[in-house]
Amino acid sequence: MILKVEHTTIFEYDNPIYETATEVRLHPDNKETSPQRCVSFALTVDPPAQIFEYTDFYGNRVHHFNILQSHKKVRITTSSVVETGTGRSDSTHDEFIYLMDFKAESRFVHFDAAIRDFATQFTSDITTYDLAAAICKTINDSFVYEPGVTDVHSTSAVVMALGRGVCQDFAHIMIAACRFLGHPARYVSGYLYGGSTPDGRDEASHAWCEVYCGKELGWIGFDPTHKTLFVDERYIKIGSGRDYSDIPPVRGTYKGNGEEKLSVSVRVSSME
Template identity: 70%
Template sequence: MILKVEHRTLFAYSRPIYETATEVRLHPDSSQNSSQRCSSFTLDIEHTPTIFEYTDFYGNKVHHFNILQSHDRVSILATSIIETGKGTPLSSDNEAILLMDFSAESRFVHFDPAIREFTSSFSPQMPPLALGEAICRKIHDSFIYEPGVTDVHSTSAVVMALGRGVCQDFAHIMLAACRSLQIPARYVSGYLFGGSTPLGHDEASHAWCEIYGGPETGWVGMDPTHSSLFVDERYIKIGSGRDYADVPPVRGTWKGNAEETLSVSVKLTAIS
């Protein structure tokens, strides 16, 4: 599929602020190991700041900018055209180092007693992908999709206690379950055409997991939010990391005495 993504972020402030410093992780994955290809990417930012970019430790492309003059809003529009595929992401040269991070606890992924109990029926001797699929299915069948009960700071332990949440929460549960059984797994930020929610709406960014099947198999995407479970050509990957903290779409700080309001809209269109 060839898909167009228009991701708009608006920060509005109750009074003028200054010295905004912002990082943006919205460029679709276009590494040589990726199964998709980004043919076009533009970043339009209000106040026309100079935009810099770098690649972070996990291979994600990051754009960043500063706005020093007084302002009461910042609008960021990222527009991408991506050709998606069904292929499996391959392993990278530094996989051995990364696998240590993707096998351990992290900021939002905890091996708490509830996770141990949740995974007690699974055998660590199962093949990695079969085990990942079984965990993915159990999360989909056991948890309720309900926006508003969690936020971007909710850990896997919090979601386990609630028994409900959104795609980010389900991804964190899956990471905790897989890693606690010694299966390397990483968090993926991106989009899903025709359904970032179980109701089938393209409302915002989406999140899922990739399970490591070994050097020959590579990484396989699995999505506990949807009954189809496996990632296909409808998915657009932006980046990956240990959990949400490594790949937030937009992150920044500012100086001033004001209240901030954030609004996000995402539009996905099929070109072919």
């Protein structure tokens, strides 16, 4: 599929702020090993600022900028066109040291008692692919999707206790279970086309996970939030990391006493 994404992030403050430093991770994945291809990408900032970029440790493209002058509003707008793929990446990134990062606990992924109990219900004498599929289906069947009960700082332990949450939370649960059982798993940030509106548009970012299923299969995308369970051509991957903290869409700091208000709008549409 060929999909277009329009993503707008607005920060508003009740008092002037200054010396804003912001990182943006919204460039669709375009590595040679990726099954998708980013046809175009544009990023604009208001107030205007010079935009720089670098590639982080996990291969994600990061744009960053500073706004030194006083201001009360920052608008960040991105527009992307992506030719999507299958949701399967090859096994290029299978070095032992690289995989170790995706087998351990991380900021939002903990091996607490609830996770251990959840994970041990799954048999260990099946393939990694079948195990990941079983974990994904169980989460989808057992947890309730409910916005507002968690936030971006909620750990897997919190979500296990609640039994509900959103896509970010369910991805963290699946990652925790897979890692506890010894299988590398990573958090993925991106978009899903046609998941929530009658005219085929999505109005929010999405998150899922990828599990390393060996050299032959590589990294496979699983989505515990949706009944389809597997990542396909409707998904656009931005990037991946150990958990949400490695790949937040926008992150920054500022000086001043203004209280911050955040609003985000996303539109994903088909160009076919």
